[in-house]
Amino acid sequence: MKKTLLAVAVAATLPQLVYAQSSVTLAGVIDVGINDVTNAGGAHQYMMSSGVNNGSRVIFRGVEDLGGGLKSLFFLENGFNVNNGGLGQGGLLFGRQAYVGLASGQFGSITLGRQYDSVVDYVGQIAAADNWGGYISAHPGDLDNFNNSYRTNNSIKYTSPAFGGFTFGGVYSLGGVAGDVSRNQVWSLGAGYANGPLSLGVAMINARNPNLSFFGNNSQTTLTAATANGTVTPVYSGFMSARSYTSIGAAAAYTIGNGTAALTYSNVRFSNMGDTGSGPNPAHYTGTAMFNNAEVSFRYRPTPEWLLGAAYDFTDGNGAGGNEGARYHQGEMSAQYFLSKRTTLYVIGVYQHAAGVDSTGKRAVAAINLLTPSSSDSQTVLRVGFRHKF
Template identity: 50%
Template sequence: MKGKVLLSALLGLYAGVSWAQGSVTLYGILDEGLLFNDNAAGHRQYAMVASVLSGNRFGLRGSEDLGGGLQAVFVLENGFDINTGKLGQGGLMFGRQAWVGVSNARWGSVTLGRQYDASIDYVGPLAAPSQWGGYIVTNPGDIENYSAANHLNNSIKYKSASFAGLTFGGVYSLGGVAGDFTQNQIISVGASYANGWIAIGTSYLNARNPNASYYATSLPNATAATNNFYTPVNSGYASAHTLQMVNVALAWTLGQATLGMNYSNSQFKGLSGQAGVLNPAGLKGDAAFNNVALNLRYRVSPELLLGGQASYSHGSAVAGEPGGKYGQFDLGALYSLSKRTDLYATAVYQVASGTQSTGTRAVASIFGLTPSSSNRQAALRLAIRHVF
């Protein structure tokens, strides 16, 4: 009798799932290859490096029809290192994305959890890193977050449907600090428009205590003695009270060629003035970066895509010290073996001058690589990528 009752309950549960008309999809990306760095702190380096063009991941994406055009939606996305099998994003199980919400084809979606900021949604798709180059072709320090290295915890996101090619949205990340509503909060908004031969994207971000709220994996892992910035290009600004960033991207497509431009202004406001881990040079006041990049990609054939980019980053003077200046040149090729598998190659060359954020002579620092011991650095990437 107990067995019959249990069987009936299980059958009832199964019937409920079928009636809900939901779906769950398993997906992922595997990106693996060789990378040569001609000057890694004064030495040549040959290494197996993963996740350059696309972060290695597997995830679950699901939806359930709630009726009336409304759906429940969710994503759980894990990041990992294919070379060692270890978890990415500081060891988080679903460090890339983890959110749930509701969606409507007419009005858009509202989701809650760990999510990306507006620069990834509206500007990043028009930039070279996501198209053919990977994170090593981002501007030094990747201040714009084109590599999608930074995530927003405890966030509420709205993303609109497309209105004749126009989409827009915003994200608010709650700081969660008792007695101070604004501490560690992040606000990010953006919009994009695409119609035929032209595409435009723009975004704005304001992060309080960015060393903890924006650059750290999670707030509990961000202590006053931990600098979570990635490179000396901007790690000396980790004591900033506020990070304010504006991004703009344009792309024009003529036949098989697409010409693009990206511009960003990033300001690290309210540096502490106290020398330490977060402020090696003891800087006080504000620091800013202006970054511009011109890129071109050309579809030689359905299988072969070629790309090139030139970028320049100019850091402002702080406390009488000249800011760092970085020029970078990138070339890339991507060849599709099938709809899901491709081979790609990327070459990067960077030259630095001035004074970097730590108060020392600026050295070349291609993003994601060990900085150079001099003002020049070159890298070459050869890899395979599979999407499932």
Template identity: 50%
Template sequence: MPLAAAASLLMASAAFAQSRVTLFGVIDEGFNYLSSAQTARPATGPVGHSQYSLQDGATGGLGGSRWGLRGEEDLGAGLTAIFHLEGGFNVNNGTLAQGGALFGRQAYVGMRSDALGAVTLGRQYDSVVSFVQLYSSAAQWGGYIGAHPGDIDNLVNTHRINNAIKYSSPDLHGLTFGGLYSLGGVPGSVGRNQLWSAGFNYSNGSFGIAAAYLNARNPNLSFFGTNPNNGTTVASNNFGSAGSATAPEVNTIQAGYASASTAQIIAAGTSYQVGAATLGAVYSNVQYRGLGNTATSGPNPLGYRGAAVFNTAEANFKYQITPALLAGAAYVFTKNSGAGGLGHAIYQQGSTGLDYFLSKRTDTYMILVYQHASGTDSLGRAAIANIMGQTSSASNHQVAFRLGIRHKF
């Protein structure tokens, strides 16, 4: 009997040694200045004032504060069971991010093969984020406020994908690829609210290139409505809002297109490193097709029909001044071709930043962003500036500055 107990204990210890669970997280906090923040929108037009605030990284910094658990179990023969649970929070008040979801950033479980890649199930990032994001300045040093206007192409992963089946390939001499499919879950309609994406990345020494595609049916619900506090009916507008006499407008860049039957994102990025300098470029084409679908998508107060098309181009540069100090600069040009003769707008944005690493886990940083808008926005009004994560401006231009600190654990 003692011998059997010892054997059982030995087997349990061996099994435990093959499993691993890691607690991880990020805390990103900083001081933000905004040159113009809407405080009201009376009939005469928006009014606003400058704003000073403390903000979590999720709205103004390099990365949202978060904590999580990830684990794996070696099953033998090159096969591993894996899981990832990750939730965002606001360090200023302790509330949960992503609409109050406990694990709103990612939550999945799956299997990984050394030879064949990984299949995971749950709430996950799409292929645009997985493959193209790393080439954008926002992912490197520009942060959330340095994202493309309205995060029009989701390159700072404003939107996560629920109910998703995802495949990720192994690294094949610098080439990785994969795809994702999200089930809509609507009885009697397989295609409604479904989403799929695919992409690749190739990296070889100093050169890298990536491209990805995303297609979302009924995007007001399937793509923009994936957080717990978002609207769950077609009467809601998860794209944004027109504001009121007492509230600022939200995401005027695309708030008028909630009735789209389909959203499509095509994105590509590349970079080339020369010594301590890296030159990069990103392009995206975003289309909201089938506008006017109020039956299964969302509201259409302006009576749009057809499609609205956004083209965005970014040029970025970073320089590793010392092993601990990084500097960057970027320019972004976004054009909305409008829909039904309305909503033609141009957004131009410049940003610069410095990131100084005090250690492997802790860094301090500075980001400065300027945005200028012209034309007519998606709400049929004179376009206003709206730096990502910040309150809309009361005019066609806006400046955001952040001084932050980030700690990883």
């Protein structure tokens, strides 16, 4: 009798054993190379750096089939520095992304954690920096976050299934401030279309108290002002007293044969400046500072082993409080040779020229993204690198 009851109990669990299948995958990227910078604070600089073309990272991803088309999932993405083995993103263990959630092929997915916003998901992926140019090809200071320099903490994210090539989604980040629901909150919305040769994307992000909630969230503390992180750029560091940051972007790409042409546009606003509880305001700015950015790019695959890319980017800034704003012209070129599906040798060259008055109230200097700003109005970097994916 006992054996019969045991057999019935085991049999009752068999359906769960059939569909409760799970898998965990380890993957990653190692990217390292040499930069030759013509003017880094007034001096010629040779340096080895990690993660320029693609950020060096280790990824743990997992999925469990719960049955009925429903799955649970997790994603942990650690950024690191190949040069010294240190952690990236201000010392965070999983500073690139860290989230868990549920997904359904019919209804889409909901995930919670540290994640990319909708501008990154639907627009940034069409920009040159995300495709072949790396972070040194990002728009000045990555001011529109097309190159995902900044992640969103404490976020709830929805991603729809695809409907004939059309997808949409949104992100909401809780500020966590008692008595003030809006302080430090971040939200974004976006949509994309990809079908055949045509890709389109449109999105926006809004961050309240952005110096803390958005630009300053790459640290080991909950919220740290961006000015303490060592990654501030003169392109917009003077606008950190803004109560609100908004980036609206649109992009389109079309492929003909082995070539792909792309266009991106963004409008960025630092609004209601003067909130010293959000960040410093040494220039005593008020009102709104605005940037318009436009990029045109082209990539070409003459053979499966080669990828060639070229782009031009223009940023037009409109300062506040008597600041006339700065303008940045930037051009970039790249050549990549694929030794295999996983191993690539590449060269990237970027030139930037600045004019006008930057956010600090001084004569604008060239400031290629994440490099030491120039002491003059121009700067050039040549990068020779090696990338391996596993």
